[in-house]
Amino acid sequence: MTTDKTITALCCKSIDYKENDKLVTLVSAENGKIVATCKSVKKINAKLKVASMPFNFGEYTIVGKEGKYIVTDCKQIESFSEISYDIKTYYAGFAILKSMLDFSLENTPCPRLVSVGVRALKALAIDKIYPTRVYNKFVLYALDCLGYTLDFKTCSVCGKELKDGYFSKDDGIVCGECGSVFKSKIPHEVFQNLFNGGTSDDERIQRNTNIFLNGVVSDMLGVKISVLE
Ligand SMILES: [Zn+2]
Known part of the structure; x- marks a missing residue:
């Protein structure tokens, strides 16, 4: 089953993934630890660049299913x-x-x-x-x-x-x-x-x-x- 949900989360880890992506590990209030992909964040002016930065705290929208989540949006609360x-x-x-x-x-x-x-x-x-x-x-x-x-x-x-x-x-x-x-x-x-x-x-x-x-x-x-x- 595919889910689409918004979680309040802190980005705790970010590693390079494929050509232009980052694999982030979020710790969220609602679901605990979640690994998700931020697509194309290595391109200049990428919309989700902040979502893939360690220390970013915000409301993340993620779609997908267990083990294959993708971040589609992030409203930053604090960058630290x-x-x-x-x-x-x-x-x-x-x-x-x-x-x-x-x-x-x-x-x-x-x-x-x-x-x-x-x-x-x-x-x-x-x-x-x-x-x-x-x-x-x-x-x-x-x-x-x-x-x-x-x-x-x-x-x-x-x-x-x-x-x-x-x-x-x-x-x-x-x-x-x-x-x-x-x-x-x-x-x-x-x-x-x-x-x-x-x-x-x-x-x-x-x-x-x-x-x-x-x-x-x-x-x-x-x-x-x-x-x-
Ligand atoms: Zn005692």
């Missing part, structure tokens, strides 16, 4: 073109796009994940907030969207307020007395940053938080997030 103003910001932006691909599934709506991704790109490109801080917050919000909420305020087993935290794959964030023997202590400054909502202005602490979250996501989801320079 400012993201390339700084190399660190640019890398963080691509790290967000890569995680969007890793955290989404085909035929599975993910409106909150798309919203979280778009807000993170806005924080990077428009509000110009420190990249590693934005990426760490994005990862925490994305985990929450996937049902892996991490609470750094109270022990997930006994409910005691935490002064220090341990990460356990099975129990989440726990105190020194709870959780399995395989739990690992979260470095104190990383714990304090996360206890306070991940808002530290210290670049070194945000980088260590990034490294900690890399381990957490790898343990919980079996995928790697980027570690930013």
Whole structure:
């Protein structure tokens, strides 16, 4: 059956395809991850050029069927073109796009994940907030969207307020007395940053938080997030 639908989507990947086409991977609120062809976008003044650009966020009209979708129209909502103003910001932006691909599934709506991704790109490109801080917050919000909420305020087993935290794959964030023997202590400054909502202005602490979250996501989801320079 052929479908013709409009989806609200972020372009997360774009590769050359045939002579003049691009193959894009979109992450959409309505259908999750979708691969589609943008035809003739390498020609000058191609109508769908913006639709095939990474970071483009818009309402995409697609026709076709599973595995053979073609983009026929795109109303741009935001280009996030400012993201390339700084190399660190640019890398963080691509790290967000890569995680969007890793955290989404085909035929599975993910409106909150798309919203979280778009807000993170806005924080990077428009509000110009420190990249590693934005990426760490994005990862925490994305985990929450996937049902892996991490609470750094109270022990997930006994409910005691935490002064220090341990990460356990099975129990989440726990105190020194709870959780399995395989739990690992979260470095104190990383714990304090996360206890306070991940808002530290210290670049070194945000980088260590990034490294900690890399381990957490790898343990919980079996995928790697980027570690930013
Ligand atoms: Zn406890």
